Amino acid sequence: MMAHIVWDDPGAQSVADYYAKDPNIDGEPHAGSILSARHRGQVIRVKVEAYDREAGLSHGQVAAIIDPETGKRADRHGDLAVGDRVSLPDDKRAFEPSTPDPEDEDQPS
Numbered sequence: 001m002m003a004h005i006v007w008d009d010p011g012a013q014s015v016a017d018y019y020a021k022d023p024n025i026d027g028e029p030h031a032g033s034i035l036s037a038r039h040r041g042q043v044i045r046v047k048v049e050a051y052d053r054e055a056g057l058s059h060g061q062v063a064a065i066i067d068p069e070t071g072k073r074a075d076r077h078g079d080l081a082v083g084d085r086v087s088l089p090d091d092k093r094a095f096e097p098s099t100p101d102p103e104d105e106d107q108p109s
Contacts, residue, residue: 003084008038010094056090068097
């Protein structure tokens with residue numbers, strides 16, 4: 001069963017807007033692609049199982065839930081959990097923000 005998710009607006013991080021600027025880039029997802037979006041402020045990675053070109057929807061499983069401020073992963077965030085099946089519209093796909101690399105934090109400045 002697909003979880004109904006209200007995705008956050010990607011704003012300036014919109015993948016659809018980026019690909020619209022350069023029609024030579026093929027931004028269409030395929031089975032096995034990992035896509036990112038935002039849900040309630042968290043970065044959600046979705047592993048695509050199928051893509052509906054006419055509807056502009058990727059169907060797949062939540063592969064990761066990541067706090068964009070810390071880069072830490074969670075198994076659940078609100079109504080969404082890793083492993084849930086979701087549909088992700090193309091216009092909600094978002095580039096991932098830069099997050100701190102935990103290995104860099106251990107290095108002296």
